[in-house]
Amino acid sequence: MATDIRIDYYPTHEQQGIKFRRGHVLPFGATMVPNGINFSIYSSEAIDCTLVLFERGEAEPFAEIRFPEEFRTGNVYSMIVFDLDYERLEYGYRMDGPFKPEEGHRFDKSIILSDPYAKAIGGRDSWLAKPNWDNIYPYRSRLVFEDFDWENDHPLETPIEDLVIYEMHVRGFTQHPSSNVKNPGTFAAIRSKIAYLKDLGVNCVELMPIYEFDEWENSKENPVTGGLIVNFWGYNTVNFFSPKSGYAATGKFGMQVDELKTLIKELHKNGIEVMLDVVFNHTAEGDHRGHTISFRGIDNKTYYMLTPEGYYFNFSGTGNTLNCNNPVVRNMVLDCLRYWAADYHIDGFRFDLAAILGRDQNGAPLSNPPLLESLAYDPILAKCKLVAEAWDAGGLYQVGSFPAYGRWAEWNGKYRDATRKFLKGDQGLVGEIAQCIQGWPDLYHYRGPTASINFISCHDGFTLYDLFAYNEKHNEANGENNNDGGNDNHSWNCGVEGETDDPFINQLRHKQVKNALAILMVSQGVPMILSGDEMGVTKSGNNNTYCHDNELNWVDWGLLDKNSDIYNFAKHITKFRRAHPVLRSRTHFQHRDYVGSGYPDISFHGTQAWQPDFAPSSRCLAVMLDGAHAKSGTILDDSIYIALNSHYDALFYELPTLPNGQSWHLAVNTDMPSGEDIYAIGNEPRMDDQGRFLVGGRATVILIGK
Amino acid sequence: MKVTITDHEEVTVVEVTGDIDSKTAPEFERNARAATEKSHKIAIDLTEVEFMSSAGLRVLLMVYRNIKGQNGKVILVGVSEDIQDVMSTTGFINFFTIVEKLDEAIVILKQD
Numbered sequence: 056m057a058t059d060i061r062i063d064y065y066p067t068h069e070q071q072g073i074k075f076r077r078g079h080v081l082p083f084g085a086t087m088v089p090n091g092i093n094f095s096i097y098s099s100e101a102i103d104c105t106l107v108l109f110e111r112g113e114a115e116p117f118a119e120i121r122f123p124e125e126f127r128t129g130n131v132y133s134m135i136v137f138d139l140d141y142e143r144l145e146y147g148y149r150m151d152g153p154f155k156p157e158e159g160h161r162f163d164k165s166i167i168l169s170d171p172y173a174k175a176i177g178g179r180d181s182w183l184a185k186p187n188w189d190n191i192y193p194y195r196s197r198l199v200f201e202d203f204d205w206e207n208d209h210p211l212e213t214p215i216e217d218l219v220i221y222e223m224h225v226r227g228f229t230q231h232p233s234s235n236v237k238n239p240g241t242f243a244a245i246r247s248k249i250a251y252l253k254d255l256g257v258n259c260v261e262l263m264p265i266y267e268f269d270e271w272e273n274s275k276e277n278p279v280t281g282g283l284i285v286n287f288w289g290y291n292t293v294n295f296f297s298p299k300s301g302y303a304a305t306g307k308f309g310m311q312v313d314e315l316k317t318l319i320k321e322l323h324k325n326g327i328e329v330m331l332d333v334v335f336n337h338t339a340e341g342d343h344r345g346h347t348i349s350f351r352g353i354d355n356k357t358y359y360m361l362t363p364e365g366y367y368f369n370f371s372g373t374g375n376t377l378n379c380n381n382p383v384v385r386n387m388v389l390d391c392l393r394y395w396a397a398d399y400h401i402d403g404f405r406f407d408l409a410a411i412l413g414r415d416q417n418g419a420p421l422s423n424p425p426l427l428e429s430l431a432y433d434p435i436l437a438k439c440k441l442v443a444e445a446w447d448a449g450g451l452y453q454v455g456s457f458p459a460y461g462r463w464a465e466w467n468g469k470y471r472d473a474t475r476k477f478l479k480g481d482q483g484l485v486g487e488i489a490q491c492i493q494g495w496p497d498l499y500h501y502r503g504p505t506a507s508i509n510f511i512s513c514h515d516g517f518t519l520y521d522l523f524a525y526n527e528k529h530n531e532a533n534g535e536n537n538n539d540g541g542n543d544n545h546s547w548n549c550g551v552e553g554e555t556d557d558p559f560i561n562q563l564r565h566k567q568v569k570n571a572l573a574i575l576m577v578s579q580g581v582p583m584i585l586s587g588d589e590m591g592v593t594k595s596g597n598n599n600t601y602c603h604d605n606e607l608n609w610v611d612w613g614l615l616d617k618n619s620d621i622y623n624f625a626k627h628i629t630k631f632r633r634a635h636p637v638l639r640s641r642t643h644f645q646h647r648d649y650v651g652s653g654y655p656d657i658s659f660h661g662t663q664a665w666q667p668d669f670a671p672s673s674r675c676l677a678v679m680l681d682g683a684h685a686k687s688g689t690i691l692d693d694s695i696y697i698a699l700n701s702h703y704d705a706l707f708y709e710l711p712t713l714p715n716g717q718s719w720h721l722a723v724n725t726d727m728p729s730g731e732d733i734y735a736i737g738n739e740p741r742m743d744d745q746g747r748f749l750v751g752g753r754a755t756v757i758l759i760g761k
Numbered sequence: 762m763k764v765t766i767t768d769h770e771e772v773t774v775v776e777v778t779g780d781i782d783s784k785t786a787p788e789f790e791r792n793a794r795a796a797t798e799k800s801h802k803i804a805i806d807l808t809e810v811e812f813m814s815s816a817g818l819r820v821l822l823m824v825y826r827n828i829k830g831q832n833g834k835v836i837l838v839g840v841s842e843d844i845q846d847v848m849s850t851t852g853f854i855n856f857f858t859i860v861e862k863l864d865e866a867i868v869i870l871k872q873d
Binding site (some may be wrong): 140141142143200202203204238243304305308309313314316317320 | 822
C-alpha cells in the first residue's frame, strides 16, 4: 500500500456516518487506496447506480450509497469510501434503468449485482455447503489481499513442445477416500500430490475451470441413483477474476487466493506449469429464464450476444453467449487474463469453445477477430501458452483454421478421432496416423507441429480405459435417458461391454491403453493426458460426467495397485518422450537429409523397410526418426523406430539398417507382460536380430538406435 | 484481544491473548511494529490465540519481513493446530520457526 497519501484523499461527502468522495475511474473493480476503497463500475445504459455494502455474511446491508451524478465519468461510476474493513466487507451494486427485453435491456434495481471485476466471491465458501436460498445477495463481491510473497517465482516458460500436459479437475483429483490426503478435493491437496506428478513425468497441469461457479446450479435429485446432480465440472462462470472458494481448504476463511497461489508457487518450484481452462463463451446467468447475478443487470446489451428480439444467442449450448468482440467485453477478458498471468503467475490458458471468441456481435464468424488478435499480441500475455478448443456448439469447427497469429495452439480433435479409429482396427487410417505422428502438417503446415495439442481422451467423452471397455455410452446416471453426450466415441470394447473377468480381454484392454499412450508420447506436437488415465481410471462408460460429485469423477487411487502395469508404462513413456528431443521438434519434418547423416529426418516403413503401405486395407505403419536431425539438427539424439500394428495378427517388420557402429535396442513392446513392455532410459536391451522384429497383433514397438 | 510486550534481555516477547481478526489486527500490528523497532529477536506468543484471520497472518508476515531486513529472527510460540493448518495450506508457515513453549523460543533466539 502506498505510504505517500495524496492530498486529495479526503472525504467530500457523508451519509449515515460513512465518508466518501469521487473515485478513480480506473482500474475497474474495488481496489485498496490509503484509508479507503476505490469502487469503479461500467454501465452504458443505466440511469442510476447505488453501491451496496455488507458486513461479511450479514443478511442486510449496512449501507447503500447512491453515486452522485458528478461521480459519473462517461459510462463509469466511481467512488472512494473511507474507513471500511476490507477483510470483512462484501459489496455489490444496484443499477436502475429500463426493463425492455425486446430492446435488450433487463435492468432491475431490486436486485443486488455482483461486480464483474470482483477478486473473490463469497456465498459458496465451502463445496456443496447448503446455501441460504433466501439470501438477497447470494454471490457477494469481496476484496482480496494482493501482497502474496512469491519470492523469486516466475512462470516457467517451458517451450510448448516440451510439455506433457495433465488435464485435471481440482476436486476430482483427490476427493476419493483412497487419495489419502489431508483436505481432499482442494488446491492444498494437489500440493501434496506433487511428488506423484513428478513421478508420472508430467510437467504441466491443466486445471478444469477454477473461476468461481455455483456447484448448486440446476441441482436436483438424481432420478436413477437418488443422489444429487450438481454442476461438478464448473463450465459456468459466476465471476472471471475469482478462484473457486469451494476448491480451497481455507475458502471458509476467505483465503482461497493465498492457497491457490501457494499451490502454483510449489508446482513451479517442481518444474510443473499451470494452465487454466477458461470459459469466456458464456456465463452462469443462463438464458432469459435464468437468474440475474451480475452482467445481465449491469449492461445486458454489452455483455451478451442478443437476437433482434432481445433473446440470447446460444452458441455455447448453455443458454447465453458472452459478447466477446464487443470492445468493452474484450477489454474485460484481456484484463482478466492479464490479472491471472501477472498476479497468479499462470503459464497458459486453454479456451473452452474458443470458436465463439471469433464471432462478431451478431454471431457471424470474423476473419480477423479483434479479441483473438489482442490476446495474441498482448505484452503481458506474450509468453503465456494460448490454446483453443477450436469449435463451438453453434456448428463452427475451426481445427486447422483457427485464427492463430503465430501464437495459438489448439486441441486437435482430428488427432483424437484418428488415433481412436486406428487403435480399434479401422481400415484406411494409416495416412492419418502418419499425420498424427508428424504433428499433422496437413493441418498446421504454416503453424508448425506445436499448434497441435494431441490427445486421445479428455474430460469430455470416454476415459482412455473406457475407450477399450465400451462400445456405447452409458449415461443413464445423468438423468436424461442416455440422450446426452456424444455418440461418435470411436471406441471398441474388446469383446464384452463393460467389466469382465475374461483375462484375455482385460489383457487386451491394458495393451490398447499402452498403445494409445505410446502413440501419444511419440507424436510431434504437445501431448495431453487426462488425469487418471495413467492408472486406467473408468467412468463406467459414462461419457458426459459433468454432473456427478461421486466415484464417476473421483480418481480412484486404488487403481495404482490394480492397474500397476498401466501406471508403470505411463510413467516410463512420458520420461521416454522427455528424454528424446527428436520427438519434440518445433518445426515440421522436411522428409530429406539436411544434416548429412545419410538418413532423412523422418522416413516411413511397413512390414518391409522403406516401403510403407498406405493402402486403404493397411493397418501397419513404421516410422524412423533420425537422431541426427533432432531439434532441426541442433542436438544429437538416438534414432527412434516406431512400429504400429493395429492388425489382429502378429507381423514381421523388417528394420531399416542403422549406420555402422549403431544397433537397435528395445524400448517398448506393448505385447509383452509388465516388466518387459517398457524399459527405463539407458536400460534398453540390444536386440539379437537387427534385421526384423515380430510385432504382435494390436501392438506397438519402439526401438532406439544408438 | 490484548497484547503485552516484555523484554527478556535482548529478546522481545509479544504475547497475544484473544482472537486476531480484521478488527483487532491493527492494534496487534501497532504493538508488533513497536517491538521490531526495539529488537530484532522477536518471539510472538500465540498460546492464547484461538482464531487468526487473514489480516492477522499478514501482520505476522509484516513482522517477518521487517526482521529479515535487519538479519534478525522471529519465532512463533504455541500456535494452535487449526491456525498451523491454515498457515500451512496458504504458505505462510514457510517463513516461520514455530515452537511449543516460550522458554524454547527465548533459548533459540539468545543462541542465534
